[in-house]
Amino acid sequence: MSEKRKGKHTTKRGRFVQTVVEVEGRTETRVVELPAFEPPPWTAATPLTIVGTSPLRVDAAEKVTGRARYTADIVRPGMLHAVIVRAPLAKGTVTAMDLDAARAMPGVRAVMGTGDAPAATRLFRRDISYAGQPLAAVCAESLDAAECAARVLATSLRVDAAPHAVIVDDAIAPDAPLVRKDGNTTAPDVVERGDVARGLAAAEVTITREYRTPVALHSALEPHGAVCEWNGEHLTVWESTQGIFRVRSDVAKALTVPQAKVRVLKDYMGGGFGAKNGAGAHTYTAALFARQLGAPVRCINDRRAEQTDSGNRPATVQKVTIAARRDGTLTALVLDALIPLGISGWEGGPAQIFHELYACPNVRTTEICVYINASGMQAFRGPGYVEGAFALEGAMNALARALQIDPVALRLKNLATRDERANREFSGNRLDECYTEGMRRFGWTSTVHRPPPTVTRVKHGIGVAAQTWPTGGGPPSYADVRINSDGSVDVLAGTQDLGTGARTILAQIAAEALGARLDTVRAVIGDTERLPYTGNSWGSMTTPSVGPAVRMAAEEAKARLLEAAAQMLDAPVESLSTNDSQVLLDSVVALSFSDLCRKLGNVHIVGHGSRGPNPELAIVTVGAQFAEVEVDPETGVVRVLRVVAVHDAGRIINPALAESQLHGGIIQGIGYALFEERHIDRARGVTLNANLHDYKIPTMADVPAIDASFLDGADPAANHIGARGIAEPPIIPTAPAIAAAVADAIGVEVCEIPLTPWRVLTALAQ
Amino acid sequence: MRFTVNGSPRDVDPARSPTLLAALRDQLGITGPKLSCDHGECGACTVRLDGELVYACLSLTAACEGTQVQTVEGLANGNALHPLQESFITHDAAQCGFCTPGQLLAAATLLEQKPHPTDDEIRAAMSGNLCRCGTYPKIIAAIRAVADGAGGAP
Numbered sequence: 001m002s003e004k005r006k007g008k009h010t011t012k013r014g015r016f017v018q019t020v021v022e023v024e025g026r027t028e029t030r031v032v033e034l035p036a037f038e039p040p041p042w043t044a045a046t047p048l049t050i051v052g053t054s055p056l057r058v059d060a061a062e063k064v065t066g067r068a069r070y071t072a073d074i075v076r077p078g079m080l081h082a083v084i085v086r087a088p089l090a091k092g093t094v095t096a097m098d099l100d101a102a103r104a105m106p107g108v109r110a111v112m113g114t115g116d117a118p119a120a121t122r123l124f125r126r127d128i129s130y131a132g133q134p135l136a137a138v139c140a141e142s143l144d145a146a147e148c149a150a151r152v153l154a155t156s157l158r159v160d161a162a163p164h165a166v167i168v169d170d171a172i173a174p175d176a177p178l179v180r181k182d183g184n185t186t187a188p189d190v191v192e193r194g195d196v197a198r199g200l201a202a203a204e205v206t207i208t209r210e211y212r213t214p215v216a217l218h219s220a221l222e223p224h225g226a227v228c229e230w231n232g233e234h235l236t237v238w239e240s241t242q243g244i245f246r247v248r249s250d251v252a253k254a255l256t257v258p259q260a261k262v263r264v265l266k267d268y269m270g271g272g273f274g275a276k277n278g279a280g281a282h283t284y285t286a287a288l289f290a291r292q293l294g295a296p297v298r299c300i301n302d303r304r305a306e307q308t309d310s311g312n313r314p315a316t317v318q319k320v321t322i323a324a325r326r327d328g329t330l331t332a333l334v335l336d337a338l339i340p341l342g343i344s345g346w347e348g349g350p351a352q353i354f355h356e357l358y359a360c361p362n363v364r365t366t367e368i369c370v371y372i373n374a375s376g377m378q379a380f381r382g383p384g385y386v387e388g389a390f391a392l393e394g395a396m397n398a399l400a401r402a403l404q405i406d407p408v409a410l411r412l413k414n415l416a417t418r419d420e421r422a423n424r425e426f427s428g429n430r431l432d433e434c435y436t437e438g439m440r441r442f443g444w445t446s447t448v449h450r451p452p453p454t455v456t457r458v459k460h461g462i463g464v465a466a467q468t469w470p471t472g473g474g475p476p477s478y479a480d481v482r483i484n485s486d487g488s489v490d491v492l493a494g495t496q497d498l499g500t501g502a503r504t505i506l507a508q509i510a511a512e513a514l515g516a517r518l519d520t521v522r523a524v525i526g527d528t529e530r531l532p533y534t535g536n537s538w539g540s541m542t543t544p545s546v547g548p549a550v551r552m553a554a555e556e557a558k559a560r561l562l563e564a565a566a567q568m569l570d571a572p573v574e575s576l577s578t579n580d581s582q583v584l585l586d587s588v589v590a591l592s593f594s595d596l597c598r599k600l601g602n603v604h605i606v607g608h609g610s611r612g613p614n615p616e617l618a619i620v621t622v623g624a625q626f627a628e629v630e631v632d633p634e635t636g637v638v639r640v641l642r643v644v645a646v647h648d649a650g651r652i653i654n655p656a657l658a659e660s661q662l663h664g665g666i667i668q669g670i671g672y673a674l675f676e677e678r679h680i681d682r683a684r685g686v687t688l689n690a691n692l693h694d695y696k697i698p699t700m701a702d703v704p705a706i707d708a709s710f711l712d713g714a715d716p717a718a719n720h721i722g723a724r725g726i727a728e729p730p731i732i733p734t735a736p737a738i739a740a741a742v743a744d745a746i747g748v749e750v751c752e753i754p755l756t757p758w759r760v761l762t763a764l765a766q
Numbered sequence: 767m768r769f770t771v772n773g774s775p776r777d778v779d780p781a782r783s784p785t786l787l788a789a790l791r792d793q794l795g796i797t798g799p800k801l802s803c804d805h806g807e808c809g810a811c812t813v814r815l816d817g818e819l820v821y822a823c824l825s826l827t828a829a830c831e832g833t834q835v836q837t838v839e840g841l842a843n844g845n846a847l848h849p850l851q852e853s854f855i856t857h858d859a860a861q862c863g864f865c866t867p868g869q870l871l872a873a874a875t876l877l878e879q880k881p882h883p884t885d886d887e888i889r890a891a892m893s894g895n896l897c898r899c900g901t902y903p904k905i906i907a908a909i910r911a912v913a914d915g916a917g918g919a920p
């Protein structure tokens with residue numbers, strides 16, 4: 001607790017309070033600063049003219065002309081190139097490596113091997129625990145020279161191989177090799193509410209299924225990469241990242257330099273999807289070589305490294321039991337899940353959605369994480385919920401079939417009306433309307449009442465699934481709004497735009513709050529040195545976290561501007577308002593921002609904003625998706641014909657950009673349902689499809705008609721801009737909706753994705 | 767070795783940059799074409815070579831002597847954007863934008879060869895250019911609008 005000085009010119013700082021923040025589905029309690037004031041919320045009835053409209057993406061022209069600079073486009077004078085040499089097998093010990101041979105190669109400036117990097121970077125260790133692990137690195141005058149030397153180094157590598165386990169069954173076998181010193185599994189994480197035994201006993205129908213989901217790779221088109229440059233003791237890092245401040249703290253810690261001497265910059269980035277949330281081997285490698293050689297160094301993953309060692313969505317094995325009365329009322333939900341995380345990772349498991357999506361008095365989930373000799377997981381769009389939804393929604397659809405109840409009716413019957421997991425009310429949750437609006441748009445006719453399909457070769461089917469995802473965002477997030485002497489406006493926030501449109505929507509929020517014309521407002525983001533702190537762009541958090549801070553900063557700047565205008569116009573400040581970059585006196589235009597600011601000269605009008613704590617409410621984005629597919633029973637090929645998605649995310653700041661996000665989530669969901677699966681060779685322990693040809697992501701030819709929309713409205717109970725997050729929710733229900741449609745088409749459930757022709761044919765043969 | 771890039775004669779040393787992509791990016795500082803897979807799998811490096819679409823990561827610099835190369839930087843006419851660039855902007859057909867230079871060149875080539883493609887023809891012709899952000903529906907709409915003579919109008 002800290003009391004701030006209150007002088008005549010109050011600095012408007014608040015006290016510190018505890019609040020609960022949810023990040024990627026996990027809950028954390030944090031101490032945060034309480035803003036001195038928070039503006040009244042923008043409700044659904046508040047007339048807004050810029051927020052809620054779809055001005056064009058502010059940086060679109062840069063992107064279509066090739067002017068947008070991504071990390072790999074950064075060139076510094078005298079820049080060198082680093083390449084990492086990676087482990088060729090899954091477990092063993094490095095016994096020899098000829099660093100001198102690499103050093104002798106043309107153009108090579110430095111080589112690092114075992115023991116040459118600070119321990120905190122975890123780089124270049126002797127013990128190998130997964131294929132693709134960094135073992136050494138080369139720095140040279142050109143990328144080609146670095147790659148040649150890296151090949152020489154790789155050839156000279158001698159390794160004592162040891163037995164490994166790269167799939168879950170091998171890691172939990174009784175005689176499994178030890179993947180980590182402390183064992184191959186975590187203690188079971190059991191979460192239970194109610195009395196599952198009684199719930200099961202009370203059931204009239206019980207369904208049990210085992211679902212399997214694959215390891216999915218983020219596959220951002222721009223690989224991870226960094227350019228590092230030292231100027232004396234100051235380090236500048238250009239990094240393709242979702243979290244500039246996190247990269248700064250990672251680098252500062254690993255290299256033991258103060259954060260004040262590390263500057264992280266990120267302008268444009270080619271996608272992240274959860275895999276780019278901190279510094280990585282490429283960052284440390286570039287920073288270490290740059291320090292050693294006194295020259296800027298670029299280190300960018302090649303595609304193989306990107307698909308091997310930059311994170312993944314872990315696989316799951318989920319045994320689900322779902323119990324209900326004959327009228328469809330759920331009496332129990334049980335999940336037993338195994339999650340092979342890789343060599344490391346955090347609990348991003350499938351359980352949580354089992355506690356949240358439906359009203360059910362008795363729920364028990366058990367998660368056991370398994371370590372395997374493969375690269376560690378990273379958050380991937382909707383981590384845990386995507387995997388969990390495939391199983392939970394699959395089981396709900398199986399239950400609907402068993403009970404001969406329409407799957408939407410079954411869901412409406414078991415709709416969660418409050419957050420039963422955390423025992424709290426929702427700030428807003430209109431999932432019921434998402435179903436009804438989705439049914440209308442899709443033309444949903446119940447699958448169970450349809451006449452049996454005629455005997456044609458290609459079979460059609462339809463399916464539905466739903467989603468929930470915590471999207472409250474939260475503190476800390478800060479922003480400044482600065483009005484320049486010509487009336488133009490800078491929004492300063494240390495956030496990042498992954499392609500989501502953050503630059504655009506933050507400018508919209510500031511323009512709305514300030515009463516400024518949007519084309520006079522520019523959002524400046526992506527610089528730890530010059531901009532106020534915001535958190536990572538993960539967990540669908542940027543809009544609900546940074547948005548309110550920006551609005552508050554703009555409101556404060558507006559208040560100051562009007563105080564100055566009141567002096568200039570000799571009018572009471574209460575009689576003044578703003579619109580369209582003009583000051584209005586009793587609703588009549590009195591002065592333009594530019595005239596006012598010109599007269600003020602270099603008097604600086606600045607507003608500061610911070611994100612306040614969250615209310616004691618569950619803040620979630622929900623939605624329902626409907627899919628129609630066509631299955632060829634002779635080839636097993638599944639084609640998605642259309643997807644209808646309706647989500648409730650509170651206020652939508654920019655409907656066109658939000659729709660783009662829905663498209664992106666749904667299309668990644670189609671990939672997850674039909675194509676995407678990392679294959680590791682069980683015997684050798686290496687990834688067999690570490691490229692974009694054999695690891696298939698959807699192409700334009702795979703994409704169906706998509707009708708994606710949001711419910712109109714706002715959620716003023718969530719935060720004062722009324723908006724929740726939207727980036728992750730749309731990927732969650734797509735795969736189970738497609739799987740349900742396939743089951744509807746062929747009359748057999750396929751409980752393992754991706755639904756490859758082989759899996760479909762195998763299911764049909766049974 | 768000399769070739770023409772976006773209308774200007776340029777000299778590069780093929781020995782320093784075996785691939786056209788590396789020559790453009792590293793020797794000429796033309797960074798519109800992106801390096802993403804380096805194996806002809808994604809289309810991020812797409813450029814036009816004498817009017818034909820190629821993956822610059824698979825094209826040998828030495829084989830480009832005397833050719834005309836066009837990158838996204840050469841699509842606009844001075845300050846006047848190409849209709850497809852306008853249309854990509856108005857249809858929000860770029861999220862992260864990393865695939866966009868390649869998508870634009872593929873789209874421009876399609877419309878030159880087939881000014882009024884069907885949606886299925888667009889899908890087929892554009893399927894060599896991956897987009898992980900999933901902008902495909904909006905890219906189709908953007909191409910459709912230009913093909914239908916609606917220019918950049920959404």
Ligand code: FES
Pocket residue numbers: 800801802803804805806807808809810811812821822823824
């Ligand atoms: S970088 Fe050339 S096709 Fe991917």
Ligand code: FES
Pocket residue numbers: 221270271499859860861862863864865866896897898899900901
């Ligand atoms: S817009 Fe991001 S890859 Fe296409």
